[in-house]
Amino acid sequence: MSQGITTIEPWQVAGRSAHGQEVRGTVSHLGGTRLVFETGDPHLTLQLSEVLEPFRLSINGREIPAGRAVVTSAVHNGSAWVCEVALPENWFEGKLGPSPEEATQPLHFDEFLRQWQKLYSLRPEYKIVLSDLHNLLTHLRLWLEEVELGLKRFKPEEQARRAQGFIETLDEPVVKAVNVLHERFEEITARLTPEEHPAHQSLCRRLLHPLFLCSPFGHRTYVKPLGYAGDYEMVNMIMRSPYEGPSLYAQAVNVWLLRQYPSQAHRNRIRFLTDKLVQETARVSLQKRAARIFNLGCGPAHEIQKFLQESALSDWAEFTLLDFNQETITHAQQVLERARENHQRECRIQYVKKSVMSLLKEAGKNSAPEGGKGYDLVYCAGLFDYLPDRTCQQLMNLFYQWLAPGGLVVATNVFPCQPFRHMLEYLLDWRLIYRDPRQMLALKPSAAPLDTARVVSDVTGTNLMLEVRKPDA
Numbered sequence: 001m002s003q004g005i006t007t008i009e010p011w012q013v014a015g016r017s018a019h020g021q022e023v024r025g026t027v028s029h030l031g032g033t034r035l036v037f038e039t040g041d042p043h044l045t046l047q048l049s050e051v052l053e054p055f056r057l058s059i060n061g062r063e064i065p066a067g068r069a070v071v072t073s074a075v076h077n078g079s080a081w082v083c084e085v086a087l088p089e090n091w092f093e094g095k096l097g098p099s100p101e102e103a104t105q106p107l108h109f110d111e112f113l114r115q116w117q118k119l120y121s122l123r124p125e126y127k128i129v130l131s132d133l134h135n136l137l138t139h140l141r142l143w144l145e146e147v148e149l150g151l152k153r154f155k156p157e158e159q160a161r162r163a164q165g166f167i168e169t170l171d172e173p174v175v176k177a178v179n180v181l182h183e184r185f186e187e188i189t190a191r192l193t194p195e196e197h198p199a200h201q202s203l204c205r206r207l208l209h210p211l212f213l214c215s216p217f218g219h220r221t222y223v224k225p226l227g228y229a230g231d232y233e234m235v236n237m238i239m240r241s242p243y244e245g246p247s248l249y250a251q252a253v254n255v256w257l258l259r260q261y262p263s264q265a266h267r268n269r270i271r272f273l274t275d276k277l278v279q280e281t282a283r284v285s286l287q288k289r290a291a292r293i294f295n296l297g298c299g300p301a302h303e304i305q306k307f308l309q310e311s312a313l314s315d316w317a318e319f320t321l322l323d324f325n326q327e328t329i330t331h332a333q334q335v336l337e338r339a340r341e342n343h344q345r346e347c348r349i350q351y352v353k354k355s356v357m358s359l360l361k362e363a364g365k366n367s368a369p370e371g372g373k374g375y376d377l378v379y380c381a382g383l384f385d386y387l388p389d390r391t392c393q394q395l396m397n398l399f400y401q402w403l404a405p406g407g408l409v410v411a412t413n414v415f416p417c418q419p420f421r422h423m424l425e426y427l428l429d430w431r432l433i434y435r436d437p438r439q440m441l442a443l444k445p446s447a448a449p450l451d452t453a454r455v456v457s458d459v460t461g462t463n464l465m466l467e468v469r470k471p472d473a
Contacts, residue, residue, distance in 0.1 A: 045356050049430050055068055067087070212253055220233060230385070293379075300335060314345050374407060396411065421434070
């Protein structure tokens with residue numbers, strides 16, 4: 001008998017999170033590239049789309065490396081974390097299968113045939129739309145390669161100028177053409193059962209990865225070089241010109257990805273937060289003092305960059321920026337110090353390297369904000385997309401405790417009211433925790449009166465912002 005990939009209780013897993021935590025647990029289910037494990041670590045904090053690397057299984061003392069695992073679900077059942085991860089395709093080749101001698105037995109061929117039939121039995125309408133997407137993008141690539149050959153007759157400077165003008169004229173028609181098939185893809189995929197997703201995702205990656213991962217944004221999002229989705233450089237890519245890539249085709253794909261609803265909504269969110277910084281600093285400046293502002297998960301802090309560039313009110317602000325990743329903090333410090341110097345701003349900015357886990361753990365011992373003074377604005381933009389309700393609620397309660405009277409808490413989350421979710425998950429391994437307005441409102445701080453909280457959205461409806469104002473003393 002071969003070791004089939006089925007539910008096996010005694011197996012153990014271990015991996016290292018992007019925060020440097022050692023994650024260990026017991027496997028409760030293993031099916032192809034989907035693995036579910038439980039861990040009782042009370043200090044564990046995992047985010048959706050976080051990478052556990054290196055990831056390995058232990059079977060009766062035998063260690064089996066699986067490369068990396070991407071967190072697709074993390075739920076606390078009251079006593080333990082139940083985590084689901086996606087493993088690389090074919091991670092088990094040569095590790096779990098039968099020997100060549102065993103493979104010649106009819107039983108093993110039957111197993112092979114059963115696995116193949118999973119792909120054969122994919123929904124016909126899904127195979128059609130994937131084939132259409134593959135054909136459209138393949139022919140687009142061939143056509144753009146011909147265009148690039150035609151540009152070779154010009155000098156390098158003229159080539160670059162003409163190529164830039166050409167790809168800009170293609171922006172809207174390419175996005176529209178791919179969107180027609182993408183919307184059909186989302187419509188079909190939304191009807192699949194949970195059991196059908198792995199096989200359908202596998203075919204999607206086989207056909208479309210070679211056509212999408214040439215895009216700088218697509219490649220970084222899928223590879224996740226810092227170990228998690230939504231890192232500072234992904235945000236930078238969303239905020240700058242989309243015309244990036246080694247070829248016209250790569251640039252066209254990059255444009256399509258950065259014209260989708262999540263990217264549009266992120267840019268809208270930056271504008272929303274910049275306006276909040278102006279409004280709250282103006283409110284506090286009437287008291288003849290600087291506004292104290294705390295930001296959890298600061299990333300590249302584009303909203304603060306814009307605030308420094310656009311408003312002299314930024315002289316009346318003091319920032320505390322927290323992120324768990326040192327590379328991100330270093331980048332934020334460099335760009336913000338440059339902006340402060342270029343625009344001759346006098347605001348104070350403090351940078352803190354700390355994880356959500358450490359923040360909550362320390363708050364359990366001392367809930368007072370650093371420096372002992374309450375904040376006038378506390379905001380967390382994007383992090384809730386990856387954190388379970390329990391952790392979000394703990395953070396909201398802490399933020400509210402930290403507020404000075406009259407202060408404001410802002411937290412954001414993605415709402416899938418537009419078609420994009422399954423392409424993100426299937427193609428880029430980018431999974432989010434989606435919340436609707438009712439679910440967002442349920443995260444308001446326990447001590448906050450209901451009438452002090454509201455949920456607003458950006459113009460796409462994709463980004464929800466929960467605002468909670470602390471009453472004046």
